[in-house]
Amino acid sequence: MLLNPKGFAVIGASSEKEKVGHIVFKNLLESKVKAYPVNPNTSKVLRQKCYGSVIELKNKVSHAVIAVPAKIVPQVVEECGAAGVKTVIVISAGFSEVGNNKLEEEVKEIVNNHDMRLLGPNVLGVIVPGVFNASFFEGEIKSGGVSFISQSGALGVGVLDSLVNSEWGLRSFISIGNAADINITDALKESLSDKKTSCVIVYAESLQKGKAFMEACSESDKPVFILKAGTSSAGKRAASTHTGSLAGSDEIYSAAFNQCGARRVGSLKSLINAGMIYDQQGFLGEKALIITNAGGPGILVTDALEKAGIKVPKLPSKLVKLLNKKLRGVAWSGNNPVDVVGDARADRYLKVFKAVSKYSFYDEVIVLLTPQAMTEPLKTAKGLVRFNKRVKKPLIACFIGGPSIKEAVSFLEEKGVMVFQELSDLTSVFRFLV
Amino acid sequence: MLLNPKGFAVIGASSEKEKVGHIVFKNLLESKVKAYPVNPNTSKVLRQKCYGSVIELKNKVSHAVIAVPAKIVPQVVEECGAAGVKTVIVISAGFSEVGNNKLEEEVKEIVNNHDMRLLGPNVLGVIVPGVFNASFFEGEIKSGGVSFISQSGALGVGVLDSLVNSEWGLRSFISIGNAADINITDALKESLSDKKTSCVIVYAESLQKGKAFMEACSESDKPVFILKAGTSSAGKRAASTHTGSLAGSDEIYSAAFNQCGARRVGSLKSLINAGMIYDQQGFLGEKALIITNAGGPGILVTDALEKAGIKVPKLPSKLVKLLNKKLRGVAWSGNNPVDVVGDARADRYLKVFKAVSKYSFYDEVIVLLTPQAMTEPLKTAKGLVRFNKRVKKPLIACFIGGPSIKEAVSFLEEKGVMVFQELSDLTSVFRFLV
Structure with missing residues (x-):
């Protein structure tokens, strides 16, 4: 429907750099899926032969991205039907979101008549990083396992932009917009049945x-994390202006999500972080090991884990003995969290990594670091990368700080270690990952 | 006691760059308060004459920072007493936090005998940005109105490091450590009575x-935001290892904080953000105006505001008419949140800023932006800076994204506009600011 297109027509493709039709075609030209510009008023777009009508592309494209003025959308969609297009993605705005329900109904009817599917109108588009970008978002996102469905294109842009230059990737992004045909549930079903989607x-x-949404969540093994906006009365009013549909009672939503196993998060950041952690590390088990050079952060993480139902078990006495030996002369905490204390250089972390590797009393490891006088963030990070490979369990690091830990954090990200710079990023998501 | 020193002795000052005593003296040498190195084994530190004993500095210094091995701390503190020092800051570790309670008691007794005060042992130190840095934290922090008291020095370092290169500043930082004498309550009282501290x-x-903590909070007009760790049983166990003191029942703490008006936050990030917003913007009033180019974020902010008891009132009908005129042809939301919609360039924001300036139905403004195809982040930011000066009400901006909004965010920060890059930073703190 959306994730496996066999060729795109970009209707409204343009040579004017600022036009949405130009950006979409440029994005698709750099994609792995063939794309053809369609515009009766120009012969070439970005040196590619431009077609006067999608009908000239009959049976060549499965998908059409439409970025033309709202009033000519019905005509263009009709032509898509005649050309054998299966799915139209209508980026154009000016439909039900501005009270123009009639025009939207008209488009919907044409789509139905031709047995097509319609995404939009009023969408940012669809992106499968590394494969195609059928949207007017211009940044480049890495490929990952998280599929992101956003009812708001504008919110989607904010998230996508924050992922540019990041090691975190997405399997797909689908902007839902007015949902005249394909809605969140449809997109969810397609994403859940997509093999490369982890969550x-x-x-x-x-x-x-x-x-149907609840059924899709219940039936899938893959977790669904959801941020549901419009929880307050004023929020509902705003939501109704924005999408034209009425938001239901918040309690009913919560109960429904609970019942079907959808994980309702409380903030945009938790939504992204929970998805990314699951994709890279999976769910967290019931026992966590914490290694830190800072007592306070160790306690805050312990609190958050226990609140999420994850235990921070005492260390086996044999391991305590081993660590007492390895860390001779160090006033370490003697327990879990393993606090190697503030004056720890990298070697102390590395000794702990090595010692705990032989034990299996824990299901995941949280490694914390703050940049104190003797701390060696990069050297510790290098040891952590090796430990991460060896431990074969979920591992999440948090190097708390700014300039002092920047290089180490970049290194960890490059090497595929799940790392955060703010403790709150971790502590706020544990409960969604059990 | 801590914030107004008249000269420092740095006992244990050293020429070896990696030593804590070196870093502390270097930091103090760059401060506005006179500092003298004390070390019997060297004649000069950083080209400054080094004293053999603090006694040679009799009545020259009010404060002594001590960074010598634990076992000679008592002797050194005794000398401080003889030299007329008022407050000793003992950075050295190796006391009650490693079970060496006897040594700590000994130091405490000497301090009492000489009518001195003691911060520590086992502390990072004290910093008053722009005035002095009596700690071994090496970064530079801007001056602001927030006083930060941290029981954990290591957590303090993480926060301080994240403020380096930021426009956000602190009035003071006090690391509490083992609290043999000066404890959180003492530091709180001094901070609350400090004229330059806003919160x-x-x-x-x-x-x-x-x-006494509760009384201090009750009696002060200045808000106290508190992150209390050790809420879980394992967290309490970890806290007891870390500070040597037993953490009490979490419910009792919550009830006590409520009673005395201390604002208990749930995460480290909320602690910082709440303090910084209060310092720069004050408390939020009961009615908020939201201006956005993205419906979704507008709804999420509305939800969070209403949850915090802040209304997002409907726009006066006169203003709606005015905006309909100014935004002719634009499918704006027609209400609050004022959604200028995704294809808004800067001019549309600027028209709204101008129009709402004449109205007083709101107590604060939240301005949201996501970088869509037509968005002009920097130009919008420039208009926002002017609006911020004109509006004379709390104003908080959130430009959501990554590279596309980086320049605009830096510009806003430089110009003193309170701006975030993540929606969750805002939505998580409203409730602490009413």
Whole structure:
């Protein structure tokens, strides 16, 4: 429907750099899926032969991205039907979101008549990083396992932009917009059945086909993390202006999500972080080992883990003995969290990594570091990369700080270690990962 | 006691660059308060004449920072007493935190005998940005109105490091450590009575003198934001290892904080953000105006505001008419949040800024932006700076994204506009600011 296109027509492709139709075609030209510009008023776009109508591309494209003025969308969609297009992605705005319901109904009817599917209108588009970018978002995102469905294109842009230059990737991004046909539930189903999707993160203002949404969540092994906006009365009013649909009672949503196993998060950041941690590390088991050079952060993480139902078990006495020997003369905590204390250089972390590697009393490891006088962030990071390979369990690091830990954090990210710079990023998501 | 020293002796000052005594003296040499190195084994430190004993500095210094091996701390503190020092800051570790309670008691007794005060042992030190840095933290922090008290020095370092290169500043930082004498409550009282402190943020694992803490909070007009760690049983166990003191029941703490008006936050990030917003913007009033180019974020902010008891009132009908005129042809939301929609260039924001300036139905403004195809982040930021000066009400901006909004965010920060890059930074703190 959306994730496996066999060729795109970009209707409204343009040579004017600022136009949405130009950006979409440029993005698709750099994609692995063939794309053809369609515009009766120009002969070439970005040196590619431009077609006067999508009908000239009959059976050559499965998908059409439409970026033309709203009033000519029906005509263009009609032509898509005649050309054998399966799915139209209508980026154009000016439909139900501005009260123009009639025009939207008209488009929907044409789509139905031709047995096509419609994403939009009023969407940012669809992106499968590394494969195609059928949207007017211009940045480049790495490929990953998280599929992101956003009812709000504008919110989607904010998230996508924050992922540019990051090692975190997405399997797909789908902007839902007015949802005249394909809605969140449809996109969710396609994402969940997509083999390369490990989990789905959803930003929703309202949910059509609520029962189908719940069924999709229940039936899938893959976790669905959802941020549901419009929890307050004023928020609902704003949501109704924004999407034209009425947001239901918040308690009903919460109960429904609980019942079907959808994981409702409380903030945009938790939505992203929970998805990314799951994709890279999977769910967290019931026992965590914490290694830190800072007592305070160790306690805050312990609190958050226990609140999420994850234990921070005492260390086996044999391991305590081993660590007492390895860390002779060090006033380490003697327990879990393993606090190697503030004056620890990298070697102390490395000794602990080595010692705990032989034990299996824990299901995941949290490694914390703050940059104190003797701390060696980069050297510690290098040891952590090796430990991460060896330990074969979920491992999440948090190097807390700014300039002093920047290089180490970049190194960890490059080497595929899940690392945060703010403790709150971790402590706020544990409960969604059990 | 801590914030207004008249000269420092740095006992244990050293020429070896890696030693804590070197770093502390270097930091103090760059401060506005006179500092003297003390070390019997060297004649000069950083080209400054080095004294053999603090006694040679009799009545020249009010404060002594001590960074010598634990076992000679008592002798050195005794000399401080003889030299007329008022306050000793003992950075040295190796006391009650490693079970060496006897040595700590000994130091405490000497301090009492000489009518001195003692910060520590086992502390990072004290910093008053722009005035002095009596700690071994090496970065430079800007001056601001927030006083930060941290029971954990290591956590303090993480926060301080994240403020380096930031426009956000602190009035003071006090590391509490083992609290043999000066504890959180003492530091809180001094901070609250300090004229340049607008509010206090506290990281606490346990609270001695709980009643005095509550009284200090009750009696002050200045807000106290507190992150209390050790809420879980394992967290309490870890806290007891870390500070040697037992953390009390979490419910009792919450009830006590409520009663005395201390604002208990749930994460390190909320602690910092709440303090910084209060310092720069004050408390939020009961009615908020939201201006956005993205519906979704507008709804999420509305939800969070309403949850905090802040209304997002409907726009006066006169203003709606005015905006309809100014934004002719734009499918704006017609209400609050004022959604200028995704294709807004800077001019549309600027028109709204101008129009709402004449109205007083709101107590604060939240300005949101995501970088969409037509968005002009920097130009919008420039207009926002002017609006910020004109509006004379709390104003908080959130430009959501990464590279596309980086320049605009830096510009806003430089010009003193309170700006975030992550929606969750805002939505998580509203409730602490009413």
